[in-house]
Amino acid sequence: MDNEDKTIDLINNLKDIPAMPNIIVKVLKLMHSETAGAPEMAAVIKCDQALCTKMLSIINSAYYGFGKQITSINMAISLLGIKKTKNIIVTVAMSPLLSFQGAKSLWRHSILTAVGCEYIAEKYNIGNSDDAFVMGFLHDIGKIVLNLIDAERYQIFMNSQVHPDTNIQEERLKFDTDHSSTGSLLALRWQLPDIIKDVIRYHHYPLKAKNFLAPALVNIVNALVQDNFVDDWYDKELAKMINLHIDDIDAVRKEIFEKGEALLQELS
Numbered sequence: 001m002d003n004e005d006k007t008i009d010l011i012n013n014l015k016d017i018p019a020m021p022n023i024i025v026k027v028l029k030l031m032h033s034e035t036a037g038a039p040e041m042a043a044v045i046k047c048d049q050a051l052c053t054k055m056l057s058i059i060n061s062a063y064y065g066f067g068k069q070i071t072s073i074n075m076a077i078s079l080l081g082i083k084k085t086k087n088i089i090v091t092v093a094m095s096p097l098l099s100f101q102g103a104k105s106l107w108r109h110s111i112l113t114a115v116g117c118e119y120i121a122e123k124y125n126i127g128n129s130d131d132a133f134v135m136g137f138l139h140d141i142g143k144i145v146l147n148l149i150d151a152e153r154y155q156i157f158m159n160s161q162v163h164p165d166t167n168i169q170e171e172r173l174k175f176d177t178d179h180s181s182t183g184s185l186l187a188l189r190w191q192l193p194d195i196i197k198d199v200i201r202y203h204h205y206p207l208k209a210k211n212f213l214a215p216a217l218v219n220i221v222n223a224l225v226q227d228n229f230v231d232d233w234y235d236k237e238l239a240k241m242i243n244l245h246i247d248d249i250d251a252v253r254k255e256i257f258e259k260g261e262a263l264l265q266e267l268s
């Protein structure tokens with residue numbers, strides 16, 4: 001049985017595969033419809049009172065820094081634009097799935113990677129910065145499945161302090177699969193857009209992807225946002241291949257952590 005078959009087998013034996021939150025399904029559908037715009041997006045958000053409240057509090061936070069009170073969803077969408085609005089919806093709606101008990105570290109890591117991908121994509125003009133946030137945010141969703149397979153063992157494993165690209169090999173030895181394989185299957189079931197599917201599948205092996213830009217960006221940011229980062233943890237050759245030349249790595253990390261912590265505080 002090869003790695004993929006083993007993963008399918010493991011997933012088929014699980015009783016409670018998480019469902020994609022309905023609001024994300026609606027929002028991603030909207031994003032792919034050519035005629036949908038701000039009014040349609042506002043209508044979807046307004047159906048969910050808890051989401052409306054949370055969105056307004058996040059948009060009024062220091063993270064976005066608009067400097068004036070934003071009091072309506074329509075105003076929020078017109079200031080943020082549809083794509084950034086989508087980022088907030090995905091973050092809020094996925095929060096219960098990514099912050100399962102005992103795995104606060106995954107939630108924090110997902111937010112820091114999302115913020116880091118968006119920041120680097122914008123600052124260095126790498127790929128489409130509107131997609132970058134969601135790619136970074138969802139890159140490790142396969143860990144949800146591994147946690148379902150064996151929560152006790154996986155949570156101990158998640159706290160190990162080795163390089164993320166080494167960690168995934170260890171995962172395969174210990175769990176017979178890894179989070180890029182379980183994540184790809186989840187992404188397939190959830191019908192996520194191809195660019196996000198590729199990131200989930202290839203972020204630890206970006207050069208295996210047909211379009212490696214997005215997986216490579218996530219791979220680099222994934223290393224940068226580790227608390228125990230040391231300089232040779234990010235792949236400089238890979239960075240060159242996507243035209244990313246980071247001048248002051250400490251300043252960039254500091255910026256990402258400050259932005260990330262500010263957003264985390266708003267979301268808590």
Ligand SMILES: [Fe+2]
Nearest residue numbers: 139140164203
């Ligand atoms: Fe990963």
Ligand SMILES: [Fe+2]
Nearest residue numbers: 139140164222
């Ligand atoms: Fe990661």
